[in-house]
Amino acid sequence: MRAPISWLADHVDLPAGLSPRAIGDALVRVGLEVEKVESAAEGITGPIVVGRVLSFEAEEQKNGKTIRWCSVDVGESEPRGIVCGAANFAVGDLIVAVLPGATLPGGFEISARKTYGHVSDGMICSARELGIGEDHSGILVLDPDAAKPGDDALSVLGLDDAVLDIAITPDRGYCLSVRGLAREAGAALGVPFHDVTVTVPVIDGDAYPVTVSDSAGCDQFSARAVTGLDPAAVTPSFIANRLRAAGMRSISLTVDVTNYVMLETGQPLHAFDRARLAGELVVRRAEPGEKLTTLDGSVRVLDPDDLVVTDDSGAIALAGVMGGASTEIGTATTDVVLEAAHWDPASISRAVRRHKLPSEAAKRFERGVDPAIAAVALQRCVDLLVEYGGAAPAPGFTVVGDGPAVPSIPLSVELPATLSGLDISADTVRARLEQVGCLLDTAETSESAPADEQTDPAGRPVEAGTSRTRAGAHHHPVRTLSVRPPSWRPDLTDPVDLVEEVVRLEGYDRIPSTLPPSPAGTGLTEAQRVRRAISRALGSAGYVEVLSYPFVAPSVHDAFGLPADDPRRRAVRLVNPLSDAEPEMRTSLLPGLLANLARNVGRGNRDLALFETGLVYQQSSSGRAAPRPGVEHRPSDEQLAEIAAALPIQPRHAAVVFGGEVELAGWWGPGRPADFSDAVEAARVIARAARVRFEVRVGNVAPWHPGRCAELFLDGTSVGYAGELHPRVVAELGLPARTCAMELDLDKLPVPVPPVAPELSAFPPVLLDLALVVPLEVSAADLTETLRAGAGQLLESIRLFDVYADAARLGSGVKSLAFACKFRAPDRTLTVEDATLARDAAVAAAAQRFGARLRA
Structure with missing residues (x-):
């Protein structure tokens, strides 16, 4: 949400001399994410003034281009001559004149220079050249009553106004409006907030006939109408400037006014051309196969879950998302029906994703719109169209539905202090909740306390002689507030939500940072020490550690040449994988390591020795799916045992891969490529770190070469393999010739006993x-x-x-x-x-x- 400071100032009494940065910091203190504070005139310096075109001469050039040699009054004693290539202005128009010495966005410096046979003493700018829009079809023509020649053009365009760029979290939808941000600024700065004030007519249902057939999707639909609108009416400059600063472009008076009111109040509005409506407006779900041409010109096939606004001709708007082209406001529109509805957020969210059609209106409806602001927003829109478009308000005000109910929330006044650790009094709790907009009611209950525990209502000891209701006990009131959240805060549903509001307004920075006492630690386990010793030993031996993703493609089993009954093929498959190409969890570390090797070789690193330690995942022996207990209570011990039994078996492995030379060539002689003995030696490095000794036997298992594969045993148990990979595997994976690898199951290594110093013999060998x-x-x-x-x-x-x-x-x-x-x-x-x-x-x-x- 981009909010100009001047617009905020319309609704909150900002302290004099307060910088835009200080306002942003204040909003940060109450929990908003102010990403940056910027000026709309960023990158613009020097004399940029309003000018009036006194005359011009059109001159056709040899290249076929026509330029205008203009005489422009810039408020000086003599007019300036400026060359302009645009043709969308007339004599007497007000334009933006950039004079020599000025700099436009992008570092474009303006100077007097000769061009097309004239000395152009400045430049007449388009919106894109000023950095305030994308329109470059012609120069920017100002409202004839906006200013006079010589006035500061940046001030006239509103470019001297700072803009707050705020990231709004999903639970703070009310801050997608100047009204909401101003309320927060008022609370943060302790200054008065001024809400939008209009005079709302009596609801009589005469504005336009409306029927809501799906009250679950639309619990309130309001409509107003205006007539006699001047189609040629121009959007006033203050509205166009504020829309531009907020990141929206000016289109036409009616559209601009609805967008302006949406940004101001947070209530999205939609305008229908009344002359193009056929019959009453009906809110319903779409029919199967029903189609709608939206304002972007796309023909959309609607889903039965879509909420639509219809008339006798069919669907005319995708509710809460985008209007239809059949009732679009055009250049001849004089009568307008305005709609302000309260839609079901979930329905709007699904429609946006289904049709891939995000919009500013949908962004607000998804997060929850204030149902009580619809009448104010409609009246504000009507007032602006009457004032600037020459329209007349049509009689009647139609409202169908009562909107959502707002339940009360009980809140103990002691709860904010208890949860936050701050000293927050009951009066502070009340004041902060009222700042948020809550309505409060106080209920008092009594609790008894033993005679030897005499306390006041705040829990403090009281003097002897306190009145008692019966022998041995006294009563003190415990105050509980009945809190009705404001209509614009649908996220406030529980007491802890109210506590968060109180604490954030008090200041998160005031919450004491108290670390809980931590029990004395036991240090690393022996197994952890061994794992770290193995990693250090491999690193010291020259191997480079890598971390691979644990996800693999099923095709890797075929590339490794694994037999059909090989247990490594029985991989755990993910229900919702990050990539459809890699839906399985690894049963070996080699796929990730070999992929890293191939990637490095492809980038010119040909001599590599890589290692990794990590978990592999094997299917559970139980074969049963894990139960899914509810969240209403803690799972039982039996359920936890079933979940644990259904989890994959996750042994920890260590693996090494080699490519290229392990001993590089030099003046000392030729290099030596890696061979199977280096892979066996890597296993011995691990054995020494783990203080064990492997027995090496001839092995024969994929993906290793049958004649160059060693199987590693510890106390008669096979713990891994080492050697040269099979040539077919090397070719399939695009690896260097005679790539070698080793993989061990570290969980099969015993936890070593504390090492004992060897006895050194004094006798010669x-x-x-x-x-x-x-x-x-x-x-x-x-x-x-x-x-x-x-x-x-x-x-x-x-x-x-x-x-x-x-x-x-x-x-x-x-x-x-x-x-x-x-x-x-x-x-x-x-x-x-x-x-x-x-x-x-x-x-x-x-x-x-x-x-x-x-x-x-």
Whole structure:
């Protein structure tokens, strides 16, 4: 809502010298959202005056354009010569003359310059050049009685008036009017408010015949009429200027007056050309298939839920939204029927969305319009048409329906203080509610208190000797107000709504900021510590953390090559997804990570190592839908248990993806692309952070490459997979060749016990290398575990450092795996013989399980 300060000043006594910014700040204090305070003349500086065209000469140029060489009186001793390309003015017209030295919006500086063979000593402006409209078809011609040559044009146009731009929340629909904003300004500044005052005629039903057949959709319909309107009457400048400042363009006197009254009072009005009406006005729901051509020229097929105004010809207006073209006010209209109705907000809201037809009227009806202002708005409109359009008010005033009832709300005068923590007296409560516009009635009730708890009505102790009604007890009144909210506040329905009104007028900034005492915390749980340690470890190892949306497309399961019975296909489907293309919740972190990888590669980032930790979502084992308990009371324990059982299973996973090189090329040598071993190493980074050790075995699961996939075990339980993705998956998702990935279920990792410092041996180790020849199908991980078990406790560490295969030297179908072994005894210096015995035991175990032999 844009409201000029001068218009507010018509309805509230603004203090002298108060700046527009201070007025905006005052409105903010009472809960309104003032987005900005601006001047309509923003970007305009220098001499801009009213001028009168004394004469002009039309001159046709070589390019076919006709210009006018004008003599313009600008209030100086001599007229100025100005070149103008417009032709919509005549001798004697008042125009806006921008003189040299002025600047127009956009930084357009005006100077005397030679053009079309003349020195143009200024410029004659259009509305668009002044930044006050979009009309550029001709120059701006002023009302002949608006001013005299030399007057300040900005003042004449109302551009020297500051404008408040206020965002109105849905519950404050009454503030979509100058009347409502002025009331708030009066309360905020503590100054008198002046409502719109008119003399309303007696209701007799003679203005125009009206029938309302749907009282639920329209509980009040009012009509007035005027006759003898001058079709050529011009909108007075003050109305046109205020409409322009409020963001509306001037159209014609009748339309402008209805818009002006709507902005002033908050009551939308509609004007029908009486000569084009056929029979009485009827308010009803639309018939199936019924059509209406609205004022924007569109033919709309109406819905049976639409409220319409009809006559004998059919629908002539979409109620509360837009009028029909068949009864539109035209250039020959002399007799007008004015309508002011109170429509059902929900019906109007549905119609706006159904027809995608927002309007200023609908915006107000959706939020609730004051049903008691209709008669005032109609009379105000009639008065303006009579004054400026030469019309005569037609006899009669038609009102059908009584409007909505306004129930009373009981309010304890102590409640505002109790809920807000402010010291708010009963008198303050009454005064603030009356400022809002409420009507008050006081009811007193009595409550007994024990003799040793003698208090006054405010709850304060009283002196001994207070009169009592019976032995051992006394009575004190508890005052309860019976509050009838004003007709323009349909949002006030409960006592807490009234408390909010009192508190906001007292000032939200006065509410004390008191934090509730917080219990001593227990710090992070061990599981939280482990999760943070894993993220830090991956980040320190060079992986970049990303956060992906948990929504996926069903097609990703096919892209991953998942079998039809794979549990990852049984995803939780959203009833109302953010995107129809991604209606499922993820069952793996890889889709989001791989999409991030592909997006980065597409933008030139080719060497990537990304990781993510987060929840995945699996269908509940119960298979039952969650119950939907009501809101009238707390759900029972049984209902809560059913809801919990129906929720998806949500384990926490960690995943890593690689693309490109993990070791970049440089002067030190060539780069090294990521391979499956890097994915396994990422799992080991997590294992070290979680203080566990994974067993690595050969795996075979989509979307990994069957020959380059490792399955990770912890105490015999599979916890995840790592390796190179299948080439078909890489091609399907547009990923770099040989992309690698790893994913673990972190919920399967045990909560680690507090770490214990290792015992450091003071004795030196014995270092021995061991090379074994084994069949090609034997994995290094299995062989490592066998050697570790066979060597016993003297083996401190074992590390694979070489893999070699050569059919000419080793034979076909075998390979050589070389290990670096470290042996150490905790209680003595280990001899080479002791270490050799332990090594031989390890070799014997490998020979027994895999047929391994020492490489010669």
